[in-house]
Amino acid sequence: MGSMTNIENVNRILLLEGDDSQRQLIASESVKRFPGLLCPKPAAELLGQVIDAAARVVFLDEGLPGDAAYDLLATIRADDKLKDTRIVMLTSDSLDISRLRAFAGGADEVLAKPYDFGQILAITNTIDRFQITFWGARGTLPLSGENSLKYGGNTSCLGLNIGHDRHFIFDAGTGLRKYSRYLMEKQEGKFNGRVFITHPHWDHLNCLPFFTPFFIPGNQISLMGPPQGERSFRNLIDGQMDGIYFPVTVNAFGADVTYGDMLDGQHYFDGVSIRAFHLSHPGYCLGYRVDHFGRSVAYITDNELGNTPSDNDFMSRLAHFIMGVDVLIHDTSYFDHEYPAKINWGHSSITQVIELAHAAQVKKLFLFHHDPEHGDKELDLKLEKAIGLADELGAEFECLNACEGETWDVFNGEKLTGPAVSLY
Ligand SMILES: [Zn+2]
Ligand SMILES: [Zn+2]
Incomplete structure (x- = not known):
């Protein structure tokens, strides 16, 4: 409840x-x-x-x-x-x-x-809160204009709030700026929490310098993500804000910011179980599964499910990882007919995602991280096809498009009305 x-x-x-x-x-x-x-x-x-x-x-x-x-x-x-x-x-x-x-x-x-x-x-x-908020649901590039009004045009960013004061963010796409503005308006930028990055591609990282709570003394923020080869995650963050690519360096952060490398496996943060899984994507990209109160959310982007036998093995390991989750958020970049031209780009098509969600017996699926060529009309069409495919399989899960600004209660599966989140 x-x-x-x-x-x-x-x-x-x-x-x-x-x-x-x-x-x-x-x-x-x-x-x-x-x-x-x-x-x-x-x-x-x-x-x-x-x-x-x-x-x-x-x-x-x-x-x-x-x-x-x-x-x-x-x-x-x-x-x-x-x-x-x-x-x-x-x-x-x-x-x-x-x-x-x-x-x-x-x-x-x-x-x-x-x-x-x-x-x-x-x-x-x-004490019973377990809520997610979509601050950005698109992939690769933000989209502006009338084709993005329904689902929003910002790139990947998911907020997760557990209990009284545990706040998590997954990915720092342009949606993070919206979250930042929300925090400034509602609580003068106060934010103590943890930011997890799936991988350092621009659409998952480039809004970090625009998250104002980083510049506010008193905030305590931990920033974690996967290292890439010999480069630590800290080194990757320093790199994108080294004064050449962006004028403000991490030395300007006024908050107490700590950095850490995230590897696949089981982790616990503030009493919350967070598991990480190495996804199929160029570089080292992690998917995350959060379990609490016997409820669960899996955030799986960017990820290519693919059609080959080795993809089948990957798919069954991933299905095991996300088995039975209450909420699955998954990269659905392409229509099925687009996928053959995009093999090895690291993203998935509608049928692949529906088959995964069905095999893993998830309860609710959100289509997420869309190709930037797809506007609201295409997203509506994708959803229609996804629901049709799920029906053909006899799947029982509910299928929706992730929509920027929406908050969902993972505990009871319902969409919340009113302001996105009350944080403190
Ligand atoms: Zn991406
Ligand atoms: Zn990527």
């Missing part, structure tokens, strides 16, 4: 806070509104407190005597009957190491002391 209303929430919050002064602080501002305020009982009775309260969200003090908080967390995580119980670990500091330990132990969120009642409500209201 999406976020719940405050009234329902308050009755099902349980605060197991061992620190007297912190408990008094919360009680003084909220005792009438917040019946879930409880002193933790001895460790042996903690689980009983959670069950008796039918708690939806448990705020759990990591400082309880012994290692009671982590013992309780492990017990709840191992109990299938309590799988919908969300845990917020209350840490004594905001250090990365404290967050890491809490997420590694299975906490859904982490809140550092001291905290107030407003923060408890804010976290409770966003």
Whole structure:
């Protein structure tokens, strides 16, 4: 389910806070509104407190005597009957190491002391969030003019927001500028998050210097992508902003920006599972699969599925990688009749994508990264053909065109109305 209303929430919050002064602080501002305020009982009775309260969200003090908080967390995580119980670990500091330990132990969120009642409500209201926003859905080059009004003309950029404060971006095509403007308007450019690049082709990278949060002190941003041969990802970013290709160098970044090489395999970032898969595209290009709350999104562009026997082997490995995802976003650059002239260009045609989505039993497919010769009319025609092919196969997934500015709730599969995302 999406976020719940405050009234329902308050009755099902349980605060197991061992620190007297912190408990008094919360009680003084909220005792009438917040019946879930409880002193933790001895460790042996903690689980009983959670069950008796039918708690939806448990705020759990990591400082309880012994290692009671982590013992309780492990017990709840191992109990299938309590799988919908969300845990917020209350840490004594905001250090990365404290967050890491809490997420590694299975906490859904982490809140550092001291905290107030407003923060408890804010976290409770966003704890189930798993949303994607398409900031740019086209490929290779942006498209302007009347042929791009329906689906937007910006190149690849996907926003992903999980829970209260975990923000991810996949690719820095021209759509990133739209996201940047949104962040400036809504929250003065505040952005703490992670940017993952699939590969350093222009349409996935060239908007990085236009993401204003990079220039705002106080922001913490991690920037990761695949190295190319001997060149680290950091080196590739420095290269495209070295003063010759672009006048502003990375030295102008005012935010705390860290860089890292991303390789295929399993990774965890802030308690979120992110797997990377080496795609079929010139250079080293990665597809990403994100899993959280038992839901999943796969972002697979730029990628050539192809028609040869070795392509079939690749296709079955990729189908395994994305098996059963709730949302698949896949490069659909070409109509079928265009593909023979574009073999080895690193992109896919409609039938190839539909066959992959069917084999992988995905729940929803977004066509993405279109040839720049294709305007809205062609995209509509592509979608019509894609739906027809899926019907012929007896496929059950829903098929849509990715549309710039749209936000989808991965948790319940619905499109959200109103503003794109509320971030903090
Ligand atoms: Zn591309
Ligand atoms: Zn590319």
